[in-house]
Amino acid sequence: MSYPPALERLIEQLRSLPGIGGKTAERLAMPLLRSPRDQVLALSRAIAEVGQQTTDCPICHNLVLANACDICSDPTRDFAQVCVVEEPKDLLAIEKTGRFRGGYHVLRGRLAPLEGRTAKDLTLDALEARLASGAVRELILATNPDLEGDATALAVAELADAHGVRVTRLARGLPTGSSLEHSSAAMLGDALVGRQELPRS
Secondary structure (H helix, E strand, C coil): CCHHHHHHHHHHHCCCCCCCCCCHHHHHHHHHCCCCCCHHHHHHHHHHHHHHEEEEECCCEECCCCCCCCCCCCCCCEEEEEEEEECCHHHHHHCCCCCCCCEECCCCCCCCCCCCCCHHHCHHHHHHHHCCCCCEEEEEEEECCCCHHHHHHHHHHHHHCCCEEEECCCCCCCCCCCCCHHHHHHHCCCCHHCCCCCCCC
């Protein structure tokens, strides 16, 4: 006994998404059968539109609807300073702070050899071309603070070093409002390594 062919096809398509196995695909598909038809059609249209209308910004590789994103088209930004992030969602998180007015480069992933993601899966060639142009003065590495993120940051730093570009990394350590007793050893270690001079008047 098997599901109707249309449902089988839906489950198979859901399974093809990263991080979704057979059981999860089934769990995602079943509620769609009970959803109102207009809701299912709206979801279908949204999936079709995102595939048809979104593309990569040719400069930073963020997701865009036009040829260049709003950030790369903004003449008030300092594009000699480029923040390197793993995914578009990371770019959005930094933009929400309102504290960075440079450019970005979205790697579209990170190095994870055990999961089959290598340097060729990232936008490192495009980043190297930006570095080779001589227009970039500083790369700010904003990859995730974990094993894969650190390996990715190291690969990017090596590219930058080859072109004589300054490399900095987002500070790590204690979040504002936290207490030392509830901080992990890794967090405290990062905070010690990344300590800063106390500003005085």
